[in-house]
Amino acid sequence: MEAMREIELKGHIIDSFLLPKVFDKVMDMNGEFEILEFEIGKHKTDTSYARLMIKGRDQEHLDDIIGELHRLGAYLPEAEDAIVEEAPKDRVVPKGFYSTTNHTTYVKVDGEWRRVKDQKMDALIVIKDNEAVCTTLGHIKKGDRVVVGNKGIRVVPPERPRGHTIFDFMGSQVSSERPSQALIREIAEEIYEAKESGGKIVVVGGPAIVHTGGQQALAELIRKGYVDALLSGNALAVHDIEYNLYGTSLGMDLKTGELAPEGHKHHIYAISEITRAGSIREAVEKGILTGGIMYECIKNGVPYVLAGSIRDDGPLPDVITDTMKAQDLMREQVKDADIVLMLATMLHSIATGNCLASHVRTICVDINPATVTKLMDRGTAQAIGIVTDVGTFLPWLAEELDALEKARKQEAPTLKAKGKKHKRKTAR
Template structure:
């Protein structure tokens, strides 16, 4: 015999809840969790720009079951009709959160403080909301301090998921999916148009890259994009920089001549030599200034004042002197470079793509390019649902993208007035 639903609570949905698929996701989640729902009110927007409103009664077997369901619906964007102030508790010691703490999503979030809704700053997933001097901010566990006022429970919290783009946009076209079957030429052209539009309004484009960019021959195209002002920050690891520098110094990547696709004599030593030469110079910047490094991705970053963050890992050789081996420090520096980002283009790196995805609010347009479909799938499954995935060889993708950017720049010179990298206040 089916146990009747004993606990009930109302929720509200506001915005473009139909074409953004919020409403069906709510229905699916309730049914997946063996709850029930009843539509109490449903007002559908009549014009394209109109929003819709729905009020639902959610039912659970008991209060505990209902709270589990409400918690999941809240993370999707459902709101509780009552407008109580947010509840806080004091962190008992550094890096320790109070019981019942609220864990953030990557969606834009508001909390109600003294009757006023305030937007949470530095939005990112898997963080806590700390209120200081009346300002709510996302704070990661490693930065929680004793005495911090940490939000607990779900009262007084409103999540606003990103709406589906309206108009001509690659993100409307792709719909957050992963595919290698889409028309490559038109797709890459759309990405180039989006990038050009962002730069024309003075926005920021951040590149996240792996060493396959060099292995597959895409380094010249990325260097060209940096030189022409389409990159505002580069986030990578030791490998991308080391193999880029190896190619510039010795013409090889992991010992293989990229022109002849043959292993060079003693080529397996080249990346060690490359790291050693940069260490001898003192830094990548010093190697550029002294004439040791004369081209490539890292050279263009230095020459064009594009900040880079090289986050180390346990498998690194050397590493290069610019590599940050303190993981927490690297995270903080990555978050700093992601502030104000409009587009983040992730290419050929599962580790860094997922790591950066964890630091991004869902409002940032995110493109993930990888030959391995599981890289893109894992990124989205981890919570970066705003990302679109392109399954292709980055060595083909990058030259094509650079070519499209140059073609568009020639055809629309008036759209390029803001493409200029100013010297950064931070030197990494």
């Protein structure tokens, strides 16, 4: 027996392609739709509204379609409270639980819409003390009130930027072209403006940063305050420390490109020396570690999370080998991030992407286009990708930021002088 239900869409549903995505999803799932009402915004800043009737071959089929449309940003016109059920035991969810997207989400509780806190994908919504919080499966406790179904939930996807930004360049989200100076400058401007406005910039990095010669540029960005948190693994820290202690990365002299005598031992020596000191911080304080990425993090108070892996040597004493603990610390660092810069690491980029809300501006730089594609396929659709060598990208980015700083310093006296001149004219 055919089943039908109305849905509503509101916002910039045309230029953000939300409306055609809804049409495509309904047809892909062998459903039908009918447009009941459609109001198009007359100006660029105006929102649009659409009310549709969705049809399925039976109630189960309709519910499947509605569930998918809900994740795109459609919502049911009725204003019912969300339905909750208690978790039967720790890390066990009620059947029919609502699985979150990384888009901003609201839940209706006791007749009031409440924004869900700590938004991230593939989590659950727990209602506690009249608040709605995104909670991962590993943190579900027996008796937690978990939202089930789609009633009383509204998902708000990010709107397409009103003005031109790096986040809509070329229309697609992966550029395999060599990065142009204009493109790098746009990224530098986004980072510079975020820093000036007090925003948070998080870097996610892999060991290729050191292998390709980008270490000094990243260390400079940290020293100048362009990095507020670093997320990585054992390898980046080890090779960064190895380079500072021995001038090599995985035993290769980065200046000559040749293997150093006994160089294959250097990364083990590096781990041993930090362990002997007690930690990376203690190695810096004792004068053992005198430069590099990790040194600048310690010297400039930049927090870092080094998440362990099954393939790690050592690992360093600072590496967190408890995966769940590492996840929690990563989520803590990115929950208020404005920009996340992912550099040459598929594993940590995807892991971090899973923790991000969709409004976080995300830039992924990797020589392998599959890294960017996988990141977006797994839900981090807000990311733009640049397929290039990170050893080329980072020094170029540092240069553009230096140029911006110099330009702004030159502008400041001019603006100040103009202000004084204006005051004198006003006084007259």
